[in-house]
Amino acid sequence: MKSNTVYESVEELDLPDDKDFEILKDKIIYLTGKAAEDAGIANIKFRRTVVMIDEVNRKTKEVKTKAVVLITSNLKWSAATISALYKRRWQIETFFKLIKQNFAN
Numbered sequence: 001m002k003s004n005t006v007y008e009s010v011e012e013l014d015l016p017d018d019k020d021f022e023i024l025k026d027k028i029i030y031l032t033g034k035a036a037e038d039a040g041i042a043n044i045k046f047r048r049t050v051v052m053i054d055e056v057n058r059k060t061k062e063v064k065t066k067a068v069v070l071i072t073s074n075l076k077w078s079a080a081t082i083s084a085l086y087k088r089r090w091q092i093e094t095f096f097k098l099i100k101q102n103f104a105n
Helices: 034-039 079-103
Strands: 007-012 023-031 045-056 063-072
Touching: 007 045, 023 034, 023 079, 045 079, 063 079
Parallel strands: none
Antiparallel strands: 007 023, 023 045, 045 063
């Protein structure tokens, strides 16, 4: 999610007390900015999940933890599932970037 995204919170979803500690926030929102109105998605509910992600520098092996905001139209899956899918997708993206950098002509 971009930092200038305009939205309205509809509902704050409960976070589990005993697991998924990397999930910081989980909300149902409407995008309310002009871009959302122009795209015709201003009346669609979205899920805004804030998760902590560990990022490893490939050269120094230094691990940095940062908060990442994820937005999805999937309201059925748990925040943990959304977070896990994002992490796996990011691993795939990183792998393809590595392949492209090392094997492309």
